[in-house]
Amino acid sequence: MNVSLPGSLRDFVEQQVRTRGYGSASEYVRALIRADLERQRLRERLLEGAASPPGAHADADYFARLRARAAAAPAGA
Numbered sequence: 012m013n014v015s016l017p018g019s020l021r022d023f024v025e026q027q028v029r030t031r032g033y034g035s036a037s038e039y040v041r042a043l044i045r046a047d048l049e050r051q052r053l054r055e056r057l058l059e060g061a062a063s064p065p066g067a068h069a070d071a072d073y074f075a076r077l078r079a080r081a082a083a084a085p086a087g088a
Contacts, residue, residue: 014040 016024024036033039067073 028036028039
């Protein structure tokens with residue numbers, strides 16, 4: 012895949028490669044694409060959560076029960 016960029020964007024990408032430790036412009040673009048993918052996944056999860064029914068009330072008792080369950084769980088579970 013080839014991407015054409017105007018000079019100002021090409022200069023910006025080259026600066027990012029130099030100053031942020033990327034090995035190449037392709038590496039920088041791949042990192043941007045991965046970050047965008049993660050943002051989209053997060054957005055989907057947030058929208059799913061917003062559309063779901065309310066869960067348990069997260070008060071002090073809720074967290075105490077959660078800590079007790081975590082402490083009782085076998086290691087590595």
